[in-house]
Amino acid sequence: THQWRGIIEEYRDRLPVTDSTPIVSLREGGTPLVPAQVLSERTGCAVHLKVEGANPTGSFKDRGMTMAITRAKEEGAKAVICASTGNTSASAAAYAVRAGMVSAVLVPEGKIALGKMGQALVHGAKILQVAGNFDDCLDLARALSDNYPVALVNSVNPVRIEGQKTAAFEIVDMLGDAPDIHVLPVGNAGNITAYWKGYREYAADGPATRTPRMWGYQASGSAPIVRGEVVKDPSTVATAIRIGNPASWSYALAARDESGGHIDEVTDREILRAYRLLAAQEGVFVEPASAASVAGLLKAAEQGKVDPGQTIVCTVTGNGLKDPDWAVAGAPQPVTVPVDSAVAAERLGLA
Ligand code: F0G
Incomplete structure (x- = not known):
């Protein structure tokens, strides 16, 4: 409670x-x-x-996204779009699911972290990798929301x-x-x-x-x-x-x-x-x-x-x-040991 x-x-x-x-x-x-x-x-x-x-x-994006998706729902939107370096897209995708909306995300090709891509995918977003950087993605998202029935949920949305x-x-x-x-x-x-x-x-x-x-x-x-x-x-x-x-x-x-x-x-x-x-x-x-x-x-x-x-x-x-x-990256690879406590203790520096 x-x-x-x-x-x-x-x-x-x-x-x-x-x-x-x-x-x-x-x-x-x-x-x-x-x-x-x-x-x-x-x-x-x-x-x-x-x-x-x-x-x-x-990520912190959820604070803004609860407001953006709530507002989009209130206005009757069926679909939302964003440009993202990864976190906004993950958040938009998840909140769109909660709202029963379709989400579309535009990300710079090859420049978003795997975990974020995985989030957008598993939440069912429609993803386009753009041959450009984030700034190009945002231009594209603005143009699409201006001309098609899809609400923009980037932080340019107040x-x-x-x-x-x-x-x-x-x-x-x-x-x-x-x-x-x-x-x-x-x-x-x-x-x-x-x-x-x-x-x-x-x-x-x-x-x-x-x-x-x-x-x-x-x-x-x-x-x-x-x-x-x-x-x-x-x-x-x-x-x-x-x-x-x-x-x-x-x-x-x-x-x-x-x-x-x-x-x-x-x-x-x-x-x-x-x-x-x-x-x-x-x-x-x-x-x-x-x-x-x-x-x-x-x-x-x-x-x-x-x-x-x-x-x-x-x-x-x-x-x-x-x-x-x-x-x-740069961290030592873990060593493999048999199921043997003496060996494990020795490898851990305990013995
Ligand atoms: N830190 C993280 C982890 C972010 O994902 C972002 C922005 C920032 C800091 C910077 O915040 O843009 O409000 O100055 N990520 C956006 C995105 C651009 O698409 O997820 P900002």
């Missing part, structure tokens, strides 16, 4: 729904805010991880942002106020936009006394906001944020500037180092793109930009199981 009811029921008064709205939910949100011991030691701050991989389809802002509410509800700094990866820039909206709303009418500084991190090979220009051929191991022309670019700049924050870049090497640290030293397995937030925090700390004593939240956006290749 005490199960978390999903973000729409939990934050109904702060979301654009009415009593007659047909809510489509997988009980998303209510994700753990985990104290990060090693990161706290390294920075001299109280660092927390908002573990969004604990959502029903394994109700996606409404759903995703609830993560900021949860953090304030847990901590008792907004943190000093909020760190997150930036791809299409919807999520930084959503968090900033959530923090501002909570500071404007009660639950929080202040807003955090927003620190966003792009991958160096896909860092249009940092460079100040579109990146035509984005590249990074963090395929989820391999985006050269973010749709919410101007909102990300507003979040940065209004909050007194920054948007910087981290290299693939820094991303993978943070990815391994999170798994091996914090016990939290995330996908590479998610580690960009933590890589950014570590980089800022090394540059002396993190004053001790602050409260910092890093959003880790997606579950590591979605893209296990990077966990296996």
Whole structure:
């Protein structure tokens, strides 16, 4: 009887729904805010991880998708479409199933993680691999939704942002106020936009006394906001944020500037180092793109930009199981042993 009811029921008064709205939910949100011991030691701050991989389809996208599919259902849509680097498509496919709708997803050919492709397939999405990057997929999805009876559920749909802002509410509800700094990866820039909206709303009418500084991190090979220009051929191991022309670019700049924050870049090497640290030293397995937030925090700390004593939240956006290749790559192969405890003990270094 005490199960978390999903973000729409939990934050109904702060979301654009009415009593007659047909809510489509997988009980998303209510994700753990985990104290990060090693990161706290390294920075001299109280660092927390908002573990969004604990959502029903394994990423923060579910917060926006419950709203987007609910709205599409309310408007009588029979089909939804999205462009995706993987997580949005997995989420759209699952929520479309719940709503009894058809989902269509457009993904960049060869550039989405296997787990995400598997999710879209098993949920019965119609998938097209596009010979282009995410930005091309989004252009195509917009054109299709403009000209055919199919609702666009990318974060250019404003109700996606409404759903995703609830993560900021949860953090304030847990901590008792907004943190000093909020760190997150930036791809299409919807999520930084959503968090900033959530923090501002909570500071404007009660639950929080202040807003955090927003620190966003792009991958160096896909860092249009940092460079100040579109990146035509984005590249990074963090395929989820391999985006050269973010749709919410101007909102990300507003979040940065209004909050007194920054948007910087981290290299693939820094991303993978943070990815391994999170798994091996914090016990939290995330996908590479998610580690960009933590890589950014570590980089800022090394540059002396993190004053001790602050409260910092890093959003880790997606579950590591979605893209296990990077966990296996470079790790030693497990040895095979006979069913023999003496041999097993010896191989484990116990004997
Ligand atoms: N982290 C993960 C795991 C993501 O999947 C994404 C975006 C981001 C971070 C960046 O968030 O776009 O709001 O700035 N994934 C989208 C997708 C693009 O299609 O799944 P953003």
